Amino acid sequence: MRQPKLIDYFLLTILSLIWASAFFNIKIATYSFGPVTIAFLRVFFGAIPVLLLCYFKNIKVEAFSKDWHWFAIIGFINLVAPFFLIAYGVKSVQSNLAAILMSTTPLSSTVLAHFYTKNEKFNLVKTIGILIGFSGIIFLFSDNLLIDENNFVSALLILLGSTCYVIGGVLTLKISKKKNENVTGSILIWAIIILLPLTFLIEQPFQTLPRTDSLISAIYLGLFPQVLLGCYVLEF
DSSP states (O other): OOOOOHHHHHHHHHHHHHHHHHHHHHHHHTTTOOHHHHHHHHHHHHHHHHHHHHHHTTOOOOTTSTTHHHHHHHHIIIIIHHHHHHHHHHTTSOHHHHHHHHTTHHHHHHHHHHHHOSSOOOOHHHHHHHHHHHHHHHHHHHOTTTSOTTTHHHHHHHHHHHHHHHHHHHHGGGGTTSOHHHHHHHHHHHHHHHHHHHIIIIIOTTSSOOOHHHHHHHHHHIIIIIHHHHHHHTTO
């Protein structure tokens, strides 16, 4: 794991803006697609450029190697589960609230990192930050202006989705020596394998023509937030 440089922080800032744009695009996608279909379209359109990149860079994709079970588990926890949970939750909450709820990811990642990594232990500053952060979550759920009985469960599902990202990130430490393009491509392949039958069994999409804006948003979600974040962030 290399030390981040100034350009890395700049790129992460750009990526965070792209990530934030995902939530209103998910909202638009829900106008025509169910949450399982949205999750499938995200991984399908995300896999195309990643696998092409691996091909042109001559990077072997090890989705079916001896470590296939790690790729399958990470694909489910880091892609399938959060994509479904967030898309389902966004149907009932505003996209800006979804972005706020997803911003709690650093809190859960800090907690899990303390227990599952060697160099990310709690200190006084982190502990104070975690307490402030979790008090903010409690405030959100106690404020009926933002979260009420109509969207309470949906908000919880979004929080669970954000936690899945963190757990998936921790699990990638098991295969951290592999190239990030290989890891991203492999988990995308397994996510497609998991979601493809579920999509047609549960929702049976494309029986009617989707709205153009919903389709564009679904493609955007696969090509930009998924590919850029997947290929870049895994370097850390």
